[in-house]
Amino acid sequence: MPKLEIKDLNINFGGIRALNGVSFAVGNNQLFGLIGPNGAGKTTILNIINGVYHPSSGNIFLDDQDIVGFKPYQIARIGVGRTFQNIELFKNITVIDNLMLGRHRFIQSGILLGSFYLGRCLREEMVNRDRIEEIIEFLEIEAYRKKIVKMLPYGIQKRVELGRALSMDPKILLLDEPCSGMNTEEIEDMARFILDIKEEMGITIMMIEHNMEVVMDIADRICVINFGMKIAEGNPREIQNDPKVIQAYLGEDEPFVRE
Amino acid sequence: MTEITLPSLFEHRVEELGEGVALREKKKGLWRRISWDEYHTHVRNFCLGLKKLGLQKGDRVSILGDNCPEWLYADLAAQAAGGIGVGVYPTNSYVQVKYILDHSQSKFVVVKDQEQADKVLMIKDQLPFLEKMIVIDMKGLRKYDEPMMLSFHEVEKIGEELHEKGPSLFHEMVQATQSEDVAIIVYTSGTTGPPKGAMLSHKNITSVVDCFFQVLPITQADSLVSVLPLCHVAERLFSLFIPMRSGCTINFAESIDTLQSDMTEISPTIFLTVPRILEKIHSAVTIKMQDAHPVKRWAYDHFLPIGQEVAERNLAQQKVSLFLRVAYLLGYFFVFRPLRNRLGLLQVRECVSGAAPLSKDIMKFFHSTGLMVKEAYGLTECTGVFSVPKGEDIEIGTVGKPIPGWEYKIATDGEILMRGPAVFAGYFRDERATKQAKRENWLYTGDIGEFDEKGNLKITDRKKEILITASGKNIAPSEIENRLKFSPFIREAIIIGDRRPYLAALIQIDYDNVADWAQKEGIPFTTFKNLSKNPEVYKLIQGEIDRANKELSRIEGIKKFILLEKELDRDDDELTATMKVRREMIEKKYGDLIETLYK
Numbered sequence: 001m002p003k004l005e006i007k008d009l010n011i012n013f014g015g016i017r018a019l020n021g022v023s024f025a026v027g028n029n030q031l032f033g034l035i036g037p038n039g040a041g042k043t044t045i046l047n048i049i050n051g052v053y054h055p056s057s058g059n060i061f062l063d064d065q066d067i068v069g070f071k072p073y074q075i076a077r078i079g080v081g082r083t084f085q086n087i088e089l090f091k092n093i094t095v096i097d098n099l100m101l102g103r104h105r106f107i108q109s110g111i112l113l114g115s116f117y118l119g120r121c122l123r124e125e126m127v128n129r130d131r132i133e134e135i136i137e138f139l140e141i142e143a144y145r146k147k148i149v150k151m152l153p154y155g156i157q158k159r160v161e162l163g164r165a166l167s168m169d170p171k172i173l174l175l176d177e178p179c180s181g182m183n184t185e186e187i188e189d190m191a192r193f194i195l196d197i198k199e200e201m202g203i204t205i206m207m208i209e210h211n212m213e214v215v216m217d218i219a220d221r222i223c224v225i226n227f228g229m230k231i232a233e234g235n236p237r238e239i240q241n242d243p244k245v246i247q248a249y250l251g252e253d254e255p256f257v258r259e
Numbered sequence: 260m261t262e263i264t265l266p267s268l269f270e271h272r273v274e275e276l277g278e279g280v281a282l283r284e285k286k287k288g289l290w291r292r293i294s295w296d297e298y299h300t301h302v303r304n305f306c307l308g309l310k311k312l313g314l315q316k317g318d319r320v321s322i323l324g325d326n327c328p329e330w331l332y333a334d335l336a337a338q339a340a341g342g343i344g345v346g347v348y349p350t351n352s353y354v355q356v357k358y359i360l361d362h363s364q365s366k367f368v369v370v371k372d373q374e375q376a377d378k379v380l381m382i383k384d385q386l387p388f389l390e391k392m393i394v395i396d397m398k399g400l401r402k403y404d405e406p407m408m409l410s411f412h413e414v415e416k417i418g419e420e421l422h423e424k425g426p427s428l429f430h431e432m433v434q435a436t437q438s439e440d441v442a443i444i445v446y447t448s449g450t451t452g453p454p455k456g457a458m459l460s461h462k463n464i465t466s467v468v469d470c471f472f473q474v475l476p477i478t479q480a481d482s483l484v485s486v487l488p489l490c491h492v493a494e495r496l497f498s499l500f501i502p503m504r505s506g507c508t509i510n511f512a513e514s515i516d517t518l519q520s521d522m523t524e525i526s527p528t529i530f531l532t533v534p535r536i537l538e539k540i541h542s543a544v545t546i547k548m549q550d551a552h553p554v555k556r557w558a559y560d561h562f563l564p565i566g567q568e569v570a571e572r573n574l575a576q577q578k579v580s581l582f583l584r585v586a587y588l589l590g591y592f593f594v595f596r597p598l599r600n601r602l603g604l605l606q607v608r609e610c611v612s613g614a615a616p617l618s619k620d621i622m623k624f625f626h627s628t629g630l631m632v633k634e635a636y637g638l639t640e641c642t643g644v645f646s647v648p649k650g651e652d653i654e655i656g657t658v659g660k661p662i663p664g665w666e667y668k669i670a671t672d673g674e675i676l677m678r679g680p681a682v683f684a685g686y687f688r689d690e691r692a693t694k695q696a697k698r699e700n701w702l703y704t705g706d707i708g709e710f711d712e713k714g715n716l717k718i719t720d721r722k723k724e725i726l727i728t729a730s731g732k733n734i735a736p737s738e739i740e741n742r743l744k745f746s747p748f749i750r751e752a753i754i755i756g757d758r759r760p761y762l763a764a765l766i767q768i769d770y771d772n773v774a775d776w777a778q779k780e781g782i783p784f785t786t787f788k789n790l791s792k793n794p795e796v797y798k799l800i801q802g803e804i805d806r807a808n809k810e811l812s813r814i815e816g817i818k819k820f821i822l823l824e825k826e827l828d829r830d831d832d833e834l835t836a837t838m839k840v841r842r843e844m845i846e847k848k849y850g851d852l853i854e855t856l857y858k
Binding site for chain 1: 398514
């Protein structure tokens with residue numbers, strides 16, 4: 001049974017058909033790569049899954065539950081975590097606070113109890129902080145724990161954002177260009193973290209990424225989108241040799257990945 | 260009567276201190292205490308686990324990874340089982356790792372994490388003696404299908420089962436260890452040629468610790484942060500051997516990146532360091548002060564000379580005038596105390612620098628802040644320490660008096676020779692080198708030195724590194740090099756001049772500090788190479804060299820220099836694992852460049 005299944009998804013913006021009958025399925029604990037040229041509709045798909053946009057037609061099943069029509073916060077509650085193309089963190093608070101915000105769905109005590117910081121509230125804070133610390137250790141950001149986010153280097157901010165998505169203990173993680181704007185070393189680290197998340201935490205991952213080396217290296221399965229339509233789906237080897245994909249990327253008969 | 264070995268001392272400490280804190284480790288942002296009892300349980304289980312997996316007396320267990328409590332558990336466990344612990348630098352490339360695992364014929368290797376495990380997996384087919392790889396942190400490795408791999412925790416589990424069947428087994432094994440047995444093999448960093456494995460027995464270790472305590476006593480109240488690599492004999496001495504006698508607490512930082520703030524939190528009382536770290540602290544402070552608030556800068560600039568004056572008077576046992584004392588007190592509260600607090604060095608009562616010669620200027624700088632840095636001298640082959648200044652009896656430029664227990668003399672060619680119970684057992688699988696280093700029980704150190712009238716030992720240089728200029732003058736390069744490295748803009752300096760008419764230098768600029776300077780001066784640059792080639796930078800370094808030349812005799816002055824266009828690198832065989840320069844290699848590699856200095 002697939003973890004996430006997208007069936008015949010369509011969406012129109014004004015007169016433009018941004019997605020045209022896209023369907024694919026992401027298996028449990030799979031690392032699923034979504035690639036395609038700029039403006040192909042990749043981020044739109046993530047936004048629909050998140051409930052930011054509502055599709056004109058089509059269905060999205062998460063663990064066999066149709067989630068079309070859910071509000072973004074409801075979708076977060078059922079376990080969909082996400083990072084963004086441009087970092088969307090609270091820039092003026094610390095790394096810890098950003099991550100604790102990710103735990104919001106687990107915190108029961110309200111503003112009244114919270115202001116006294118006693119009893120259940122204190123216990124809750126400790127349990128959640130413990131989980132945050134596990135994530136900090138996992139992502140190796142111990143040195144930045146109490147730093148204000150906007151002061152941190154870009155690569156670290158990217159890692160913190162991944163940490164915030166993880167802190168909500170998602171069933172599925174949507175990553176929008178996790179390696180963009182990074183240097184080679186940072187990319188290697190990030191690829192390693194993504195693989196470790198899949199393997200150590202058993203989380204299903206759907207990733208948009210333009211760095212072909214990374215996608216081909218770590219993805220289990222890849223779907224290629226162009227002009228709102230799916231043009232290919234398969235494992236990395238199949239995708240690399242697919243003539244339609246090559247054409248979409250380069251417009252000529254050259255392989256787009258050099259090995 | 261049982262023999263005195265590290266494992267038997269360990270059992271004594273456990274009995275004596277039980278619930279007391281032995282180790283602290285920062286995890287999840289909090290310092291976690293590990294009592295002596297818990298320490299014992301880990302060592303016992305791991306030891307029995309190794310036994311069950313087939314560890315025999317005399318078998319080698321290599322340990323590869325950054326410092327952590329498990330490093331110590333593994334080392335002690337191997338020794339308790341009659342085995343030998345072998346440390347490997349975590350920064351070593353897989354080729355260097357292979358050399359040590361292969362040469363030591365290790366049966367087991369304990370690795371910290373995936374990074375280190377991958378190195379071993381890459382070469383496992385070329386290691387016929389290796390049977391099991393034990394991984395401390397399994398993150399990212401759980402999916403590996405590798406029959407030779409198991410986790411540290413699994414081994415402890417196996418050991419625990421064995422312990423339940425025979426609760427006295429571990430104690431009996433410890434009782435069976437003998438003081439003449441080899442406890443550890445330390446591979447020397449090897450500035451010349453491949454590393455050699457120095458075998459140190461329990462007796463070597465216990466005798467050196469006892470002698471050391473007569474000069475520099477360490478008690479249960481002391482605490483240390485384990486910073487330097489544990490495979491180095493000095494760090495092993497401080498983090499493993501000394502606690503077995505004194506019961507002091509060892510702390511492990513969360514990661515390299517958090518070291519500075521972890522130091523501040525722990526505020527250790529004993530600080531073991533190397534010149535490179537002190538140089539780094541000094542240049543960081545110097546650079547930071549240039550950017551500091553004018554008031555702070557003024558205070559720093561004015562109080563530092565006062566601190567220096569007071570320190571010098573104290574060392575020379577001269578009277579310090581009331582005015583100076585008041586001024587120093589002000590300086591202490593407004594500058595030195597906050598500075599040392601920031602560096603995590605406020606509580607330090609003994610600061611020992613070793614492994615390489617320390618520049619006098621750096622030493623004076625720390626003395627000014629009230630931190631009485633001492634320089635110790637020792638070799639791997641003499642179990643770490645031969646001499647260290649006692650108390651306030653510090654003579655800058657010397658390494659103090661030999662600690663009790665050593666017999667010593669200076670050979671006719673100036674070489675330091677020593678004899679005593681701490682002289683190593685020999686090099687592992689290298690008879691020839693052993694015979695060369697140890698003749699009639701005298702250890703030939705390869706270092707040139709002399710004693711001054713007070714009996715303090717002054718090290719001139721490595722015997723092999725003494726330069727003889729064309730005019731026949733002997734010159735010790737390391738002292739001049741250290742003088743140059745005192746400049747925050749110079750990271751590395753190599754003096755050339757053997758059989759040459761004058762001295763010249765290869766200089767590696769300190770990229771961070773020079774880049775910072777260039778930015779302020781509005782000099783555009785892109786890379787290290789580009790920066791090194793810039794004529795303005797050349798002028799800057801020329802200024803630094805001129806200043807150094809003023810303090811050197813004419814014959815020791817540096818006539819010409821060249822800025823290296825790349826940073827010296829371990830991976831290019833230019834530095835050893837302890838970041839010492841491999842002179843021979845560099846002189847060979849940059850031969851053409853050096854020739855241009857003499858045209």
